[in-house]
Each structure stands twice: as C-alpha cells, then as structure tokens.
Amino acid sequence: MKRSRLPLPPQVAALAICLALGALATPAAAEEVAVSIDNFTFTPAEVTVTPGTTVTWINNDDIPHTVVDKKQAFRSKALDTEGKFSFTFTNAGDYSYFCSLHPHMVGKVIVKAGG
Amino acid sequence: MSRHERPSSETAPRPDADGIDRRGFLECMTWAGTGILWSMSGGVASGVGLGRALAAEPVKALTFLQISDSHVGFDKAANPDALGTLREAVARIRTLKEKPAFMIHTGDISHLSKDKEFDDADQIIKEAGIPVFYVPGEHDLLDDGQGKAYLDRYGKGAKGAGWYSYDHGGVHFIALVNVVNLKAGGLGNLGVEQLEWLENDVAGLPSSTPLVVFAHIPLWTVYPEWGWGTADGLEALSYLKRFGSVTVLNGHIHQVMQKVEGNVSFHTARSTAFPQPAPGTAPSPGPLKLPAGELKKNLGIATVNFVRGSEPLAIIDTPLEG
Numbered sequence: 001m002k003r004s005r006l007p008l009p010p011q012v013a014a015l016a017i018c019l020a021l022g023a024l025a026t027p028a029a030a031e032e033v034a035v036s037i038d039n040f041t042f043t044p045a046e047v048t049v050t051p052g053t054t055v056t057w058i059n060n061d062d063i064p065h066t067v068v069d070k071k072q073a074f075r076s077k078a079l080d081t082e083g084k085f086s087f088t089f090t091n092a093g094d095y096s097y098f099c100s101l102h103p104h105m106v107g108k109v110i111v112k113a114g115g
Numbered sequence: 116m117s118r119h120e121r122p123s124s125e126t127a128p129r130p131d132a133d134g135i136d137r138r139g140f141l142e143c144m145t146w147a148g149t150g151i152l153w154s155m156s157g158g159v160a161s162g163v164g165l166g167r168a169l170a171a172e173p174v175k176a177l178t179f180l181q182i183s184d185s186h187v188g189f190d191k192a193a194n195p196d197a198l199g200t201l202r203e204a205v206a207r208i209r210t211l212k213e214k215p216a217f218m219i220h221t222g223d224i225s226h227l228s229k230d231k232e233f234d235d236a237d238q239i240i241k242e243a244g245i246p247v248f249y250v251p252g253e254h255d256l257l258d259d260g261q262g263k264a265y266l267d268r269y270g271k272g273a274k275g276a277g278w279y280s281y282d283h284g285g286v287h288f289i290a291l292v293n294v295v296n297l298k299a300g301g302l303g304n305l306g307v308e309q310l311e312w313l314e315n316d317v318a319g320l321p322s323s324t325p326l327v328v329f330a331h332i333p334l335w336t337v338y339p340e341w342g343w344g345t346a347d348g349l350e351a352l353s354y355l356k357r358f359g360s361v362t363v364l365n366g367h368i369h370q371v372m373q374k375v376e377g378n379v380s381f382h383t384a385r386s387t388a389f390p391q392p393a394p395g396t397a398p399s400p401g402p403l404k405l406p407a408g409e410l411k412k413n414l415g416i417a418t419v420n421f422v423r424g425s426e427p428l429a430i431i432d433t434p435l436e437g
Contacts, residue, residue: 039399040341062191062402064227064257070299078227078257081191098299101253102400104342106300
C-alpha cells in the first residue's frame, strides 16, 4: 500500500495540540462546527460558537430537509441525503432556525465572543 | 347490502389499525360503523363489489379517484423505484371497470421539484386518461423559485400558491394549499389570504351542497409531534360547518387514516411511493423500509364514490398488491 508519509513539522503538531486542548476546554470554540440531521432532528439542537465560526449541517435522513433562519439570515436549498449546507456566523446573537419542510424540526445557534 | 358495513378482520388495514389501536392516540377515530365503506385487501375486486352495491342505488354515483405522494425521484431503500410504483398505480386505475370522472393528486408529485421528476410523473399520470386536479406538497415547492415551477406547470387559473375550486356532478370541490410559509415549530399552514378566499368561495352555496376539500397535509390534527396537522385547519373547517356533507381528503402521512366528526369525514390516502410509520411508532416519520414483499401492500390508490342524497362518500383504499 502506497501512502506518502510527510513528517509533521513541530509547529503544526504544537498547533494541533493547542487546538485539541482548546476544544476540550470550550467545545464550541472551534471555527468549524457540524450539526447533523438524523431522524428529523438537528443534533445538537443548540450550539454556542464564537463569531467567525462556520456551522455545517449534514442531512443523514432519506428525506430532504432545509435549514432556514427564522429571521432570514440564512436559508439553505433542499438538502437531499448527505447534502450539506454551511453558514459562517460573523455577528453575535441568537439564531433560531427550522426546517421549512418539516417545521417541527427546530434548532438554535448562539454566537457570542469567547471569554 | 348495507353501506355501513364493518370491515372484517381480514380486510382491516393491519399496519394502520395496529398503530392506532396500540397508541389509542385518537379516541374519536372510528374505523367502522361510520358509514364509510372501505376495503384494504380486495384490490380491484372489492372496488367492483362496491360498484355493484352502488349500482343497486336508484341514483347515479359520481366516482373519482385520489392518488397521493408519488415522490417521483425518490430512490432510497424504502422504495428504489418510486416511478415504477406510480406506473403500477396508474395501471391499476386503467383496469377499473367504472372509469372515474377525474383524479385528484394530493401533493408530493415529485421528491425534489426537479423538472425531470415532474416530467416523468406527468408522462405516467396522463396514461390514466382522465383529468387530474393537483395540489402541491412541500416536496413540490423546492425549486429556486420556491413553488414557481409547480405553479407554472399545474397552477393555471389557481389563486395564490395554487388554491382553487370547481364543481362536478353537484359536488363542490375545494383544493387548498397548506405547505407554504410554514412557521418554525408549527404545522401545515393555510394563511389569512387563503382563508378569506375560502370563506368567500362557499358563501353563496346552499348548505345542501356536498363539499369535498382536498389538501396535502391533513387539515385535522393527526400527530402534532411529527407536524401532521394544519395550524389554521380548524378555522377553515369553521366556514364549512353549515354544510350537511363535507369530505376532507389529504395525503402527506403515507397511510390510511380516517375519522368522522359531525358532518365532516376526514380521510388520508396511501402513497404510491413509500409508507411512513404509524404515529409515534418510530423515532421519526421517515420512509419505512419494509421486509421484501410487503411494500406494495402498503402503497395504493383511493376510489371515492358519491351518491347524491346519501350521507358520507364511500372511499375504497386499494393497495397495489395483497
């Protein structure tokens, strides 16, 4: 089996460890957060992130869903199975969203500056 | 023969009846003795049987057909060939001895509102050789124009998001749209504009006019936890209270359910694409994957017979198989 094995530069390794530790301390402080859609449910239903974070929704259901902000800050197209939608949150605030096809599906993204 | 016949245990709809009996979630749901004759297992044969029964009536019956939730484009495990099962449903319609006057399609024609999906559905449905009246499901409004594709294709002469009414054989038919502008946390929604239109639409009708109302999502609350109901459905029904015979036909939940409340009979049809679980019996209302051989027993069409002067309409749900 061929696989290139580039040695990891020490700086990168150190950065990775810092990021990992940071993630342990404040789980949602990373700049990429994933929300999965399973069984007509957003999981996790609520995430808290810092400004600049990109949240990506992934639909794992056999039925299409959408991700629509109640105040229309964002609106995805229909996401078929394995479809993804990303939005980068630059402004602090609470973003309540839902699936416009199945509006009983609701979720929330809380954006606030890290302490 | 009585049209108030109780379905025998053999003909009762096992999965649906099971789910409801177990849950007991709708005490008012009446499976038998309501005046609605329906047969789940007889296929065309029971349709013919009822046809004979009705032929004994002195008044000529109006027969029309309901299909629903064809989800053309769906290809997941629950049914890899939704187009094929729609084709079978239409083939079944063509074998009916008494040709229905027309067909209503209660929405989710397509799975993702793609042109090809609509094209494929149209191609097959037109083979039934009868006029078709459509209402959209939420899956039909997923184009970039959020419903423009549907309206361009099916909405000629309709109001707003696609609602309209028409008369046939002394019956007033009302087609409603409850899949637009859905609110977070909520159910199906008709909206103020459509409700006003509905109130005006029936204002001039004598109370003796039989009404048939059809829309995609059930107008009655079936199971709010899964969004199976219409937030302002009761308001719509309040305009219809004075009418002696109101039949409400819906789709969306991919299974047969019915109840009678006063003069209003509610009925939901099977899908031609895939079944969904009975309320609360699964983690979600997602497509139900059945053991091999079970699928077509849980897909089907509904034939509706209306006899002038009789109370409710007679609805026969016919599965594709079994």
